[in-house]
Amino acid sequence: MARSSWIGRKVALVALVLGLSSTLVRAEDGPRPPSAALAAAFAEPCTQVELRRRLAGLPASELAELFQVAAHGLLPAASGEPRPLGAEWQRVVRESLAARPRRELVPLLEDLAARPPSAPESREAQLLLESVGSADHLRLLVRLTCPPPARPGLVPELRAGFESAVSAILVRDPAALARLPALLAESPAALAAPLVDGLARQPSAEATRLLAGLLGRAPGLDVLLLLRLAERGPLVGEAAGLHGSVRRYLRERDPVVVGVAAQACGRLGDEEAIGELVTLLGHEDGRVRASAIDALQRLTGLAYGPDPERWLRWYRAEERWWEQEAEPLLIHVERGRGLEFVRASREVLEHRLYRARIARAFALGLSRAQDEDAELACQALARLRSPVGVAALVEALDHRDGRVRLAAWKALRTITGVELPPDPAAWARFEG
DSSP: OHHHHHHHHHHHHHHHHHHHHHHHHHHHTSOOOOOHHHHHHTOSSOOHHHHHHHHHTSOGGGHHHHHHHHHHTEEOOSSSSOEEOOHHHHHHHHHHHHTSOHHHHHHHHHHHHTSOOOHHHHHHHHHHHHHHOOGGGHHHHHHHHSOSSOOSSOOHHHHHHHHHHHHHHHHHOGGGGGGHHHHHHHSOGGGHHHHHHHHHTOOSHHHHHHHHHTTTTSTTOHHHHHHHHHTTOOOOGGGGGGHHHHHGGGGOSOHHHHHHHHHHHHHTTOGGGHHHHHHHTTOSSHHHHHHHHHHHHHHHOOOOOSOHHHHHHHHHHHHHHHHHTHHHHHHHHHHOOHHHHHHHHHHHTTOOTTHHHHHHHHHHHHTTOOHHHHHHHHHHHHHHTOGGGHHHHHHHTTOSSHHHHHHHHHHHHHHHOOOOOSOGGGGGGGOO
């Protein structure tokens, strides 16, 4: 019994010592005074210009502490509570950090990712990689945003920060585009949507192809990809080859997917989808029917409303015209002159199916037409509102006839919705 009592007193004593130790640890985890070098950098008097100069000379060994200052906006004090920096001074600290060589910053961020970081530290790391990151740092960005084990939910600030950092890296380093499919496959599900949104910020044709290429890669992501593709507007030239990647979703079972795909076909200018869109007017889901109507109106310029029979009659009549009459008329538009060109133009402009094909014929004709015919070709392209004719219209801004130049300028403004001067150089970015 005595031995048992002695063991009990010993256990209690150990517990007391451990309790005191844990209290000391918690006390040590509190605010610590800044290092001598960091204190000297922020010593008064100090202007923002002077602070930049001092931080540029700060030893690399002090960057981890400087990162914490940026992350929390607080400067540790030698005694008492840390003092707030203020937004302008915090910006100076962040810019000074971003100005340091990557060889100093990347090890700091790797150490941070291994801890794992707190939410404020993750956000600060995102800002830093947004400023200096490259394709080689995409995986590091993932680990800093969603360190293992992944946070139960990604807070909106970190989601937006991840999207912004991905977008900035893609702009800075085009090689990052090729790494996104693998990154999407490896990353936590919470990062899939902001990864797509970061990619969607890029206006390049390569980014468009990659968005289309990601369709079907990740469960539940296709609707977002279709929406982001639709936002890019009509696809022309080589990009028009991507229409089929979107169109196949018109045959899905999920009405949400079908409805979004129908909207995308309309906004992307996929005239080959018109037949399937007419069929979707009989779909059992009202959302799908509404999306199909909207897409048909965009693609044809017609306003037949929710009348599937009327749309079907029109479509069949147009198909017959294309099969039986269109080819010789389009040849006259491309190569004809004078009255022959005028008559063919008047006839083809009455038809609303496959307007891009008709616009292509006028664009080819514009480069060969005489002055009056060239002016009419510009007016026809404005009426068709197809981006297929933009490159030919930009070229026509240099035409010898002032009336043709004016008609081309008006057509460009109608098609693009952009107001620019009638100078070919101002419109050069639309030629591709």
